[in-house]
Amino acid sequence: MLDKVVFYFFAGLAVLSAILVVTRRNVVHSAIFLITALLATAGIFLQLHAEFLFAVQIILYVGGIMVLFIFVIMLVNLDVALHQVQFNRQTLLALLLTLALAAQLGLGLRLGRSVMFAPARPGPLEPNTELVGRTLFQNYMLPFEIASILLLVAMIGAVVMAKKKV
Amino acid sequence: MIPTSHYLFLSLALFTIGVIGVLTRRNVIIILMSIELILNAVNINLIAFSRMFGSVDGQIFALFVITDAAAEAAVGLGIIIAFFRNRETVLADEMDILKW
């Protein structure tokens, strides 16, 4: 009962703020709505008993990435950008195509109902954090290292690109 | 209990919105944000399935996805700053140097 309330609340919040993200004229507003969307997603994670992911979502996405975004937005803050056309020429076409895509995916989901409608059964995922930790550092050691290398590369690349004189 | 498909439809919705954002907006920053939305949709899928199959691997992949998102955000924003420093603009359809 509470479960359902939480889920639908967060889902609605997520979708709503997602729509606002792509429609707002002001970039900062979009960022804020993205934050709310992310928080809603985090809530959904929590509702799925993925506490660790919830925390990571908040710390990394909300506390890290979004701060970066807002930082950059303020760096490149252009008042002219507010008065420009916000949508490009292919908007209508894109809209149609994307909706078609969505329809196809929905169709796929419907066709897959036999599998898909199985209820999420309460898995033996407790305690979540320890479990994630063990799996990560035992079964997924190599991908973990690769991911860290990816982060390192990204960091160096960002530094190099953001330097004054490249 | 909430059937998994609801999560899937949710993520489908988020995904669609994100794609629309990527395809239609001119502001590169918003395009990046839309990409983040898409990634979130993916995460929701992953975690929903991990919940459904009662295995934690999906969460691991969600972790990797988030890592990716972080890297992509860092690099993308770096590119944006560099580009802005050169061209005084953040509009995607003014970045047409790909066609020389």
Added chain:
Amino acid sequence: MRELIEFFRPHLLPLLYALVIVAVLPLIAGYVVLVERKVMADMQARLGPMRVGPHGLLQPIADAVKLLLKEDIIPENADVWIFWLAPLLSVTAGMLALSALPFGPAFQIADLNIGLLFIVGISSMGIFGIVLGGWASNSHYSLLGALRSSAQLVSYETAAGMALVSALLLAGTLSMATIVRVQEHKGVWFVFVAPIAFFTYLVASIAETNRAPFDLPEAESELVAGYMTEYSGFRWALYFLAEYTNMIVVGSIATVMFLGGWLRPFPNVHALDFFDYVPAVLMLAVAGYCLWRAPKQPVTVQKLFLVAVAGLCALVAAILAAPLFGVPYLSKAALHGGFWFLLKVFLYIYVFMWLRFTFPRYRFDQLMRLGWHFLIPVSIVNVMGIGVALVLHRQFGWAKWLAFLVTTVGTLAVAGYLAATDERHETAMVGGDA
């Protein structure tokens, strides 16, 4: 109706705690401000607020009233609703963070099993309050302050997180209460095991709360009041509240992680049980001091007020002393735990004040260099060091103290090296842009 109550029953106590916190926190914050002004006055050899109430004891309330009654100004073409939202965000973040903190063995809203992560994440959301507020008020001072604070916070969060991770390694759990229990069980506060981590966290937390000597986002001499230049009245009060809440939060975190939470010193040494009397005696002493000062007050009202305060203190003392005499329904652990916890937090905050009035402000590039070139590497090395120490202790069976001594010394050596190179860098960088 009934099932609704049934549904809410498990959540009743937490709700109560939450109400208490939300109600008391502003008061505490106000009195922390008073204490800060008094300390400042003391350090600057003057009296500080003396007018409102005896020794200015009522000053915070007066300030609060003034702030509430002030006109609420929203600057022209500011982004209204973000302007309205931002302070709320800050305060909310701070208070949410409090919700996972154990003020005592019993006094905790929710003992999350990812408590620490939760707190870190939530408090990291506090940035948005500052940044958005600075941006929304559409003023260059504010924007600069916001940018500075966001950069500063992002930079120092890493160091703080690393410091906490090293404590986590020792505790082996994320739940705050459990961390404290681990310290009790091991019979040692982690500050003694991982002093470098504690030091790192101290510095990083000062920076995270934008306090001197890292208070560049609100450097009066440079940008009038930083991100809250355009704020006034109640919103400004909210920001202030948020700042002090954050101080309390970081203090609490430090207390839990390093200073053994609600534990009294040497909880397992029964030879030192007389420490149990300290709280009551302390409160009695305060009461006595008030009584002694009472006749010296100019006005009768103030005399009476002081006497009342003395009575209150005596009452508290009695409550604290009661469990020792086996009074039922009053668990010693709970009461004394809260006392010790708050004592430690206030000591921590006192250190903040002390530093604030002692050190001059940093330049921004110095701040950044300190963060990136010194603190972060040191904290990372420290994490590795503690890991190594644990391995040495568990796999190779070294004596615990030896292992930690070795690694700590090694980390110190690295820190020294870093400091030296950073010195050279500093001298080389003079005049260069940060």
Added chain:
Amino acid sequence: MHSVYFLDHIWLIPLFPLAGAALMLLIGRRLPNNAVSTICVGSVFVSFVFALGAVVQLFGLPAEQRVVERILFEWVPAGPMHTSAGQLVSFVADWGFLLDPLSSVMVLVVTGVGFLIHFYSIGYMGHEGGYYRFFGYMNLFMFSMLTLVLANNMLLMFVGWEGVGLCSYLLIGFYFLRKSAADAGKKAFLVNRIGDAGFMLGIFLTVGTLGTIKFTEFGPALAAGHFAVGAPVLVAIGLLLFVGATGKSAQIPLYVWLPDAMEGPTPVSALIHAATMVTAGVYMVTRHNAIYQMAPFALEVVAVIGALTAIFAATMGLLQNDIKRVLAYSTISQLGYMFLACGVGAYVAGIFHLMTHAFFKALLFLGSGSVIHALSGEQDMRKMGALWGKIPATAKTFVIGAVAIAGIPPLAGFFSKDEILGKAFEHSPLLWIIGFVTAGMTAFYMFRLVNMTFFGNSRVPHDVEHHIQESPKTMTVPLMVLAVLSVIGGWIGWPAALGGSNRFERFLEPVISRPMAEHAEAAATHASAMEYLLMLASIAIALAGIWLARLLYLQRAELPGKIAASWPRLYKLVYNKYYVDQIYDAMFVNRAKDLGTTLGAFDTNVIDGLGVDGAGWLTRFTSRLSIWWDTWIVDGSVNLAARMVWIVSFPVRMVQTGLVSSYALLIVIGLLIFLGYYLHPLRELRTLFH
């Protein structure tokens, strides 16, 4: 058997001056003057010592083997070749040195007099700029001259020959800031070129004819070649070599450079243009006497040219007023004497006169240099006079020199000159008469010079007058030494007629080949009475000349003007040196200039105009063509291809917008298609049914 160290090391003799020269010309600028003089004079002195030692050891050898040849290395190796006479010989030119009586005389003269003159130069050049340069050139000259003298073949001799030419050019032009000096240098060099050309042709012809250029092999080669006496090829060789000699030794017609060469410093005039270099011609002719003996006509030419030069130069010397020019002309005429001697086959007499002349003419030049030094650079005799008391050492030595050259016994000049005259008389009385007159003139102009310089009343301008003083020891000592030499120098050739035994002649015997020895013998036997007569005659005419000079320039100083007035034409003619320079200018120099201008015009008009510009125009034309080709054909085809591609690629370009968004849109479309394939309802039904 006594040691032959010096003989083995004759090659060292030219080496010391070379070292000195190298030092001077490389690092001399940094050396202090005294170091410079020590090194250079020292090097010359050392080579003099070596030369002396070598000669003494040569004397030690028995007469028939007094030919020492030391070959350093094979210089010009060349394969076997056919001479014009047809026999096969292997030609080779070594870097080798030859010491025989002839070259030993020369080497002693060169090193000895050279050393004295170097010593003198220390004082004379004391305060001149370019001190090190001067001594460097001098040493270089010594090296070249010694190479010339000691060479054992014509080619090496030619090397020395050119070397001395170069040094003379450098030293004449020593004051190269003075245009006259520079011109004089150029003149000397160019005139010498003509002679050198002759010499080279001579060498070539010799090689072609005899197949060898080694002096020691001339006799055998000639013998082997079965040449008839007076064979035209030998005559040609002789004449060509003599052309070279006239160039170097300033004989008619190539004497014109020598008077101008007086522009150089006096020691240079003394060393190069009196004592050593100019006599190289005589030495060369003597060296090739073997060939000349086979070519009587060439000898005749040599004799006649020599005689004519002698009297001609003497007449020019009569009226000169520049003290050094007088000496220069006298040098020319004395050289004429020597050639006369060679021409009449009296090589020994020629060399003898060469030696004595080296002594007294060097003495005279140095003396005049001392006079000029004393008069602070004055060279005009009309501004001199009455210096006898003021610079006694110079005056006395100078007078000794004058007496010697005038041919008064028992001084050196008498013996040599008298021997030449005797030989000339035997050959033909006409030549004798010319020489006889010349001797008189010589005496006359020498004493004219002496009188005008040292006696009579002083015509020295006052500002110069009161700081006349005697030259330093470094200058006077060489003067005295040379004076002594020019007194006793002739005694080694004391004629048999005067009861002497002509040691000098016998010493030189082995070098001289005599095909016509027999009638020379006859002459020697019959003519003793005649000889006394000739001696008396020459002494008499010398005294007459002296008396005349005294009469004209001391007692009755107005006479010369009168005489000049009485024959104005002749006077002008002689005074202007017969306009020879002007004639040469008109005949050769200007013609050469005209040729140059014509060639220049040819260059500008034909070569540049037609050749270069034409080629340029042609290039431009062709390039225009190729430009047209490139633009229209090559580029045109490329552009065509590009345009075609452009047209064809039109639909593709519609897709390729370069905009990220559109690419993303394409991705979506692709996704649509794939999903449309996989999610096709029929597929789905199929899956549902089983």
